[in-house]
Amino acid sequence: NAGVTQTPKFQVLKTGQSMTLQCAQDMNHEYMSWYRQDPGMGLRLIHYSVGAGITDQGEVPNGYNVSRSTTEDFPLRLLSAAPSQTSVYFCASSDLNSFEAFFGQGTRLTVV
Amino acid sequence: AQSVTQPDIHITVSEGASLELRCNYSYGATPYLFWYVQSPGQGLQLLLKYFSGDTLVQGIKGFEAEFKRSQSSFNLRKPSVHWSDAAEYFCAVGAEYSGGGADGLTFGKGTHLIIQP
Numbered sequence: 001n002a003g004v005t006q007t008p009k010f011q012v013l014k015t016g017q018s019m020t021l022q023c024a025q026d027m028n029h030e031y032m033s034w035y036r037q038d039p040g041m042g043l044r045l046i047h048y049s050v051g052a053g054i055t056d057q058g059e060v061p062n063g064y065n066v067s068r069s070t071t072e073d074f075p076l077r078l079l080s081a082a083p084s085q086t087s088v089y090f091c092a093s094s095d096l097n098s099f100e101a102f103f104g105q106g107t108r109l110t111v112v
Numbered sequence: 113a114q115s116v117t118q119p120d121i122h123i124t125v126s127e128g129a130s131l132e133l134r135c136n137y138s139y140g141a142t143p144y145l146f147w148y149v150q151s152p153g154q155g156l157q158l159l160l161k162y163f164s165g166d167t168l169v170q171g172i173k174g175f176e177a178e179f180k181r182s183q184s185s186f187n188l189r190k191p192s193v194h195w196s197d198a199a200e201y202f203c204a205v206g207a208e209y210s211g212g213g214a215d216g217l218t219f220g221k222g223t224h225l226i227i228q229p
Contacts, residue, residue: 041221043204059218099163101158102158105155106155
């Protein structure tokens with residue numbers, strides 16, 4: 001029972017590089033979201049999607065892009081990494097009727 | 113927009129003692145409320161949730177929480193803590209998407225629980 005799978009678990013980028021954080025869920029959940037976790041800040045919503053082809057911005061969307069071509073996958077793209085994007089990133093999914101979010105194990109990203 | 117306040121950044125409790133973690137929320141309608149726990153280097157695990165009905169909700173690992181609308185609070189309690197309860201605890205509120213469903217959770221900044229032997 002995989003649940004929500006994030007890859008990679010760790011990543012180091014140089015300033016200006018681009019990369020994609022992968023997120024996949026096997027629970028057929030309509031709702032998926034990306035959060036970043038910073039010390040003393042809790043989790044902040046970056047982007048979310050309520051179904052394939054539908055995405056919207058959360059609290060801190062600048063510097064990140066998302067797309068949702070399938071129900072299962074919700075990748076997060078950093079177009080030009082900045083040191084301020086050093087953080088732990090969590091992907092979550094939930095059923096639109098249950099509201100319970102299931103989280104991946106996180107991706108620890110360092111931008112140098 | 114909704115918001116969540118966890119007033120205590122750190123709490124230290126002796127093993128076997130009772131625990132209460134505070135959470136206050138701000139939201140214009142009936143909130144969907146959650147408590148999550150995060151062990152070091154791990155993702156978040158749902159402890160319990162409140163949507164409607166009985167204001168005292170039971171969760172996993174012996175935790176419970178009480179929704180008090182008049183105080184805009186959703187405090188987490190446990191009668192007797194164990195060393196394995198040491199972790200970060202997050203309270204969250206969910207907004208109802210216009211089409212139904214959580215419109216993204218808003219989290220508090222977390223409370224770090226330390227257990228003394």
